[in-house]
Amino acid sequence: MTGRTRSYAYLGPSGTFTEAALASLPDSEGAEHLPYATVPAVLDALRRGDVDAAIVALENSVEGSVPTTLDELATGEPLQIVAEVALPVSFALLVRPGTSMADVKTVASHPHAQPQCRRWLADNIPDAEWRAATSNAEAAQHVADGHYDAALAGSFAAARYGLDVLAEDIHDVADAVTRFVALRRPCAPPEPTGSDRTSAVAFIGEDHPGALLEILTEFSVRGINLTLIQSRPTGAGLGSYLFWMDFEGHVSDARVGEALMGLRRVCADVRFVGSYPRADHVRPEIRRGTHDADFTEAAAWLESVRTGHP
Amino acid sequence: MTGRTRSYAYLGPSGTFTEAALASLPDSEGAEHLPYATVPAVLDALRRGDVDAAIVALENSVEGSVPTTLDELATGEPLQIVAEVALPVSFALLVRPGTSMADVKTVASHPHAQPQCRRWLADNIPDAEWRAATSNAEAAQHVADGHYDAALAGSFAAARYGLDVLAEDIHDVADAVTRFVALRRPCAPPEPTGSDRTSAVAFIGEDHPGALLEILTEFSVRGINLTLIQSRPTGAGLGSYLFWMDFEGHVSDARVGEALMGLRRVCADVRFVGSYPRADHVRPEIRRGTHDADFTEAAAWLESVRTGHP
Secondary structure, three states: OOOOOOEEEEEEEOOOOOHHHHHHHHHOOOOEEEOOOHHHHHHHHHHHHHOOOEEEEEEEOOOOOOOOHHHHHHHHHOEEEEEEEEEEEEEEEOOOOOHHHHHHOOEOOOOHHHHHHHHHHHHHHOOEEEEOOOOOHHHHHHHHHHOEEEEEEEOOOHHHOEEEEEEEEEEEOOEEEEEEEEEEEOOOOOOOOOOOOEEEEEEEEOOOOHHHHHHHEEEEOOOEEEEEEEEOOOOOOOOOEEEEEEEEEEOOOOOHHHHHHHHHHHHEEEEEEEEEEEEOOOOOOOOOOOOHHHHHHHHHHHHHHHHOOO | OOOOOEEEEEOOOOOHHHHHHEEEEEEHHEEEEEOOOOOOHHHHHHHHHHEEEEEEEEEEOOOOEEEHHHHHHHHOOOOOEEEEEEEOEEEEEEOOOOOHHHHHHHHEEEEOOOHHOOHHHHHOOOOOOOOOOHHHHHHHHHHHHHHHHHHHEOOOOHHOOOEEEEEEEEEHHHHHHHEEEEEOOOOOOOOOOOOOOEEEEEEEOOOOOOOOOOOHHHOOOOOEEEEEEEEEEOOOOOOOOEEEEEEEEEOOOOHHHHHHHHHHHHOEEEEEEEEEEEEOOOOOOOOHHHOHHHHHHHHHHHHHHHHHOO
């Protein structure tokens, strides 16, 4: 986390929501923004050291988690989350100049965009067919090239591809956001801010009754709220799976440290994925007995009991 | 725990089960055995420094815990358990020489002895009336003095009071034992043996839903079995109560230390009452992930994660 960030990899092409999220990161200013075609390509560029940092979508509040990103961060060569960005999900319908709503027979977008606009599409252009693109920006490019009639993308992509905004603020679910994470190669976590989130992956080597309850208890007994939990197969065979977990607090907090050590002890393996400031600036309510000072006092008391010197 | 034990206080008079338990303690040999009339008197003698050690009954497996001892150790000036003794519960019916079963109209004993022999009394001397004594030995003394016809006491008390054993091995419940504890003024606990028990008291300042579950979770999440739990009022008003808890393990065990720190953090107060070798020599089954080595490894891992130096 030291030194200037000189280059950022992101899911291209230019004009994606990921690029818009990247532009909101303070350390992206003055850095080179390098587009890559897929999430794995973005992450591999960072792993190889071709770039200093990367940004990818992790979670979409309408569609749930983004499986590729979770799997890559959980089981690929380790990377570390150092920041997050939440962007409202809001699409624009981009068309070539002169196109009217009646002319739209095909609509292209990234597969994640389509279900978020399904109702709007059914209400406004019910006869248009949907086409998949690797990104919304690529969909815009296809429209500019004349392959499709319209693209669902960020309105910021219109100018870049010489398109017009035919409709704006398209989304089925109000207040939906996409969550992006900024990544580094493994490093010391950013300093705690008092409003932090931690991501970790717990691996279950052999499934057994109560495995999830066992993990959740490690958090609840220390008063830590989870903000996301997602089970995934590890690919290592039946009965072997993992839990991706996001939770309140910073790895430097005593309660978080003890919970992570608890996971480490009871799970087949644990991967720390990062502690970083929350995009929503929510400060957790710290439960009675789980402040750092409580842990410090308890440790001093235990020492006095063990040595017989009160 | 260092130095020779020169004097032991116990619940007298001579001939009680407590004296028999005391005789089984290795460090009682060569020490002066000083009888006191009540459990609080025994404990106060130790608190004042009149004796080096004391022994009292803590738990009777037929009648449950001995409330006075629990309350004294939980809320009186602190003392520490350093050893335990388990004696089979087995009474003798002691009479003056020449007395036959038909002559027995009154039977005296400590109130704890009566319910443990209720069925035997009903079957064998159904018309005899029971009388309370402050100890079974005192009951024997009363018989010797001619106040009562018979006493329920240890057979070892017969010779001491010039009585005969009219019946032996009296107990309603097979395998019942009384548990005694040896006490010291607060000190460093005896070394762990691999088969240890720890006693602690958790104070609930203000009752709230889930208070007991919260406490039990501190143990279960670290794989620690409780062997005794007993709630008692603290005397400090409604909603204020305590839990006496005995559990597997030694305060020097990592899992026990972390559980005690957890209690200390979430409870109004915690009193450590002692870690000492188990009388039954049972070695706990240590659950996956809760060995000392697991805690050490997890702490090293957390340190590497916090500093970013894997």
